[in-house]
Amino acid sequence: MSDVKGETTLPPYYPEFYGFPPFYTRQPNTLSWSSQLSQWRSFILGYCRAHKLWRLNLVDAMDTELFFNKSINRKLPLPTIREVVDDLVKTSNAEWLSSEKSIAYIFWRTPEDFASQIYGWIDSTGQKNTVLTLLELTEGDHSTDQEFYGMDQAMLNKCLNVLVKRGQAQVFSVGDDKGIKVW
Amino acid sequence: MRRRVGLAALDRRVQDSQTWSSHGASLRRTHQSELTTQLSVFQAALSTFSTQYASEIRQNPKFRSEFARMCTVIGVDPLAASSSRQQDKGGNIWAEMLGSSVNDFYFELAVKIVEVCRETRTKNGGLISVNEVQETIIKKDRSTGGGGTGLQLSEDDIIRSVECLKPLGSGFEMMKIGKTMMIRSVPKEFNTDQAKVLEVIQVLGFVTIRLLVDNLGWIAPRAQAVVDDLMAEAFLWVDEQEGETSYWAPCAL
Structure with a gap:
């Protein structure tokens, strides 16, 4: 249910699972991961769009509300963030600035x-x-x-x-x- | 009187039985015609009722469930009515009487339920609470503009609709976990251990192996096996960021 987002109503681009603790652990099950991945993908794009963010420094972003839900004290780990951004790259929705994969352009529109x-x-x-x-x-x-x-x-x-x-x-x-x- | 013992008595006996049977037949006839009249009156009443209140039936979930309950009490299944549309009149007599509004409502709803179950299967593995289905359908209806007044749905409507999917053999089943009614849209039977774990999650929101061991008296490998199995079917999600690994069910959100 959408109410897991918490008592305060969050903007509509927040994923349904934002307040669901396992959402911040990479799911080993392929089916669950596909759902998790697609929710993270659209969240990153929606978030960047709403905040007019053009590039994402992963290490910095880790501590923002995008990847860190303070209310449940869960944080998406860096390798998983990288995996999601890698997936965004596949669909032309992101592009790494360098091969270190620490900063990426986020194309919330292709x-x-x-x-x-x-x-x-x-x-x-x-x-x-x-x-x-x-x-x-x-x-x-x-x-x-x-x-x-x-x-x-x-x-x-x-x-x-x-x-x-x-x-x-x-x-x-x-x-x-x-x-x-x-x- | 003694004369009756004569041969004529035989005739009389035949006569008597003829009289009785003709009387019986006439009784049956009156009875039948009475019943026919009653039935047609009843049919007419029910039919008028359902047409008259068609919009009410469609819009008011309380009214709808009362109507459906009334039908069940008098032995009418508003759903069986149009699912058995046969050439001979016997099959769809109820459909004719009830008009199509009632059963169409449930069939349309059933289609929406199937959609929601399909769409959410990757995240919940195919187990979803009736409540969530209800909310999702209402929300969808609202976002598409719906029928103006907004769709009103009760839990009872959802359950009835799922039941009418049964003849399709589609594997949609109602099941109760703890106090929550769930729809299972994948062909998977839960054994008692698995059902127990899901029930604990309903109450606590999550489980850990230690929790299962302490509360259910299971040995750790048993608890782990049950959890692993549910994980493999995508019914549970794992959280590894706080102390002991915990397991959560998206369907219990």
Whole structure:
């Protein structure tokens, strides 16, 4: 039942099992693990989305409410967190910054989805065929209500590459910054 | 009087029995026609009742369960009614009388129950409390907009619906663990030890091996074997972060 989340109502992206102690121990049973994994996956994505987190430092995140439920004193162990993020990588929902697997970009929408969103926004605001700097996209005054607002630049590059590959955009240098033109 | 002993007495006896049998026949006829009238009156009443209160039956769980109980008392099974839809009229007479609203309600509900059981099987191994099914279905109904007024469901409705799945041989069974009614959607019979462990979890929320040893007087290997078996079937989840390893059941949340 959903009430295990505790007395105080938690945001809807909190998993059903947030208050269930075994949720923080990797389940040996494959069936149980598949359920556990999928709940953790959507929790990480939902959490990052709600907090506008673009990258996750696993060691730091370990002590946040994402992986540490103080009320029942349970913490998801680092190897298990890594396993979940590894699974997110498989579906393009995450990407390791380095092979040490300590920091990961979290794509709570896949790069393809973000690319389409960016394209849609540029189109609907009549900015096609004009050059926009990457900062205008993610920090500009007009895109504050967009999901990609504030996006990590490295992630943005990845998303824009999708548009370039689709033949919908071109990326080039504008002084120190990069610019993009969409058509 | 003595004349009766004569041959004519034979005739008389035949006559007598004829009279009796014709009288009997006429009695039977009146009786039958009375019954037929009664039955048709009853049918009409029941039918009117169920059409008149169709929406009430669908919306008010208390009313619905009372109606279902009344049907059981007078020997009408509102569910058997339409499950035996045969060519001859005898099979679905009740369905005709009750209208389709009652049994359709239970069948639609049964489909929803099967869905919930399937969807939650990875997390609970196929054992779920009636209560959770009830809440999930109501929540789903609300999120899809439902029937406007919102679906009202009682535990009794769920149990009745699960019962109507029986003829399908689908392996959906009601079972009682402790005080909780559960639906088991996988073909697995619990032995007494396993049932006992699940019952303890219902009460305490979890078990440990020591707890089982201390309270049930089992030896540790027995307790471990039971727990391991339930773990293997995904009915239990393990927690290793506080002292002794503990085992929890998602269905007892």
